[in-house]
Amino acid sequence: MPQIAGTEDFEAHLDRAVALDARLGGVAQVLRAIAVASIEMSGLIGLGRLYGRLGDSRASTNTDGDVQKELDVLANDLFVSAFKRAPVAAVVSEEMSEPLVLDPACLLVVAMDPLDGSSNIDANVSIGTIFSILPVLADANGAEAHFLQPGRTQIAAGFVIYGPQTSLVFALGSGQTQIFTLDRRAGRFYQAVSAPVVASECAEYAINASNYRHWDTPIRAFIDDCEQGTEGPLKRNHNMRWTGSLVADAYRILLRGGIFLYPGDQRAGYMDGRLRLLYEANPVAFIIERAGGKASDCLRPILDIVPSAIHARIPLVFGSPAAVELVARYHSDLQFSAEHAPLFGKRGLMRL
Ligand code: F6P
Ligand code: MN
Secondary structure, three states: OOOOOOOOEHHHHHHHHHHHOHHHHHHHHHHHHHHHHHHHHHHHHHHHHHOOOOOOEEEEEOOOOOEEEHHHHHHHHHHHHHHHOOOEEEEEEOOOOOOEEOOOOOOEEEEEEEEEOHHHOOOOOOEEEEEEEEEOOOOOOOHHHHHOOOHHHOOEEEEEEEOOOEEEEEEEOOOOOEEEEEEOOOOEEEEEEEOOOOOOOOOEEEOOHHHHHHOOHHHHHHHHHHHHHHHOOOOOOOEEOOOOOHHHHHHHHHHHOOEEEEOOOOOOOOOOOOOEHHHHHHHHHHHHHOOOOEEEOOOOEHHHOOOOOOOOEOOEEEEOHHHHHHHHHHHHOHHHHHHHOOOHHHHOOOOO
16 A cells, blocks of 8 residues: 555544544544544545435425435434434534434534535535534523524634545634545545645636526626626636535635635525535635635625524635625626626626
């Protein structure tokens, strides 16, 4: 077996973090539980049809009305079982309408999207598990209240991506983002990238462009300008990538920059976009910020937003700082939007 030269093992990394700050002991246990469960998930996903029809739809829908897949439910059960063996007071999951109370004496709660990108299961495209670990609130009235904190208070957050490589991407305490990759032969995670830095600018954007007609003017103006390339006001050719799995787009942007947008739009139910604040936007914003990137709801930093409900949606823009700031400028300065969008005159009335 080829040597994994000089790379730190995940367990050793956590031990070192806890030795430096003993308060991270509990959260390290939760991260260990996530790692163990994700190895099982990775094996199961790798079997694909050999395991069964994991991408098949069930009769049920989740909290948001999305059709549940076999693997959504399996992943939820697997991670809930893992959290029962860790110091977790309660769990919020995309697949459960209410918080699940585990051990109320514990000091941490976890919000998770157990299987992100489930439309890609059958397509053999990267999917993932997203998690956010928060401290319990001393004066919370009911389990739900613990979760209604801004993302800035997360003690650790990140995601596991199940792709050609299975990688655990996380930031712990006040630390920088780390990427550990599963060595399937050893069944262990090793450090693959220490403290990646999101490129300050990059001309690659990710958006579901089929929603163009539903977007508000600032988003249309920004994308129009990207498409105009060197002939437009941004004076730069852009490239487009959209995987349909948030984890895969986030992983790419972490490593080579770019911008991701899932804005609110005019479709019924999409006023705040598609993605959920607690277990999609917050963890992604956490690891992107800890890698020098930015994340906003088009205007406000994601991590400053106080959730209104556990399954609340939020418009999400994240990636290279210059690009995220530029999108905010299109939203805050309509004159700028108008000047920068060559097609603006044809768009008719501005919709904000
Ligand atoms: O979990 C929601 C999700 O599947 C994300 O992983 C992804 O970014 C997005 O929805 C895809 O949305 P759409 O179906 O509009 O392409
Ligand atoms: Mn998801």
